[in-house]
Amino acid sequence: QVQLVESGGGLVQAGGSLRLSCAASGRTFSDYVMGWFRQTPGKERALVAAISRQGGSTYYVDSVRGRFTISRDNAKKNTVHLQMNSLKPEDTAIYYCAADTWTTPQTMGNEKLAYWGQGTEVTVSS
Numbered sequence: 143q144v145q146l147v148e149s150g151g152g153l154v155q156a157g158g159s160l161r162l163s164c165a166a167s168g169r170t171f172s173d174y175v176m177g178w179f180r181q182t183p184g185k186e187r188a189l190v191a192a193i194s195r196q197g198g199s200t201y202y203v204d205s206v207r208g209r210f211t212i213s214r215d216n217a218k219k220n221t222v223h224l225q226m227n228s229l230k231p232e233d234t235a236i237y238y239c240a241a242d243t244w245t246t247p248q249t250m251g252n253e254k255l256a257y258w259g260q261g262t263e264v265t266v267s268s
Contacts, residue, residue, distance in 0.1 A: 144168045144257040151262030162224040164239030171220035178224045180235035189251030201247035229266045236261040
């Protein structure tokens with residue numbers, strides 16, 4: 143089992159920044175591909191960004207590429223981060239962290255994943 147706990151959400155004005163964190167425990171963190179998803183009411187959860195086991199490969203959905211950066215700390219904190227800059231009102235959502243071993247950053251948005259966090263809410267005001 144892997145436990146995932148997100149933090150860092152909040153209310154920010156358009157153009158501002160937030161940094162989300164997801165702390166993992168329970169298994170070897172570097173065995174897992176990690177991803178950030180987001181969901182708004184009435185819509186399906188969708189992949190925003192993902193990172194490979196050692197961090198060498200990343201994926202971003204077009205709408206956040208150039209504004210968001212995903213990173214991970216395998217050595218000390220077993221944590222994956224999502225740095226969100228130049229935030230827009232359309233980035234408002236609940237953001238979820240996910241993990242799985244049998245996936246890739248490019249494909250995890252289309253797969254049933256093993257582990258999920260509880261979500262952290264991000265609200266961007268105009």
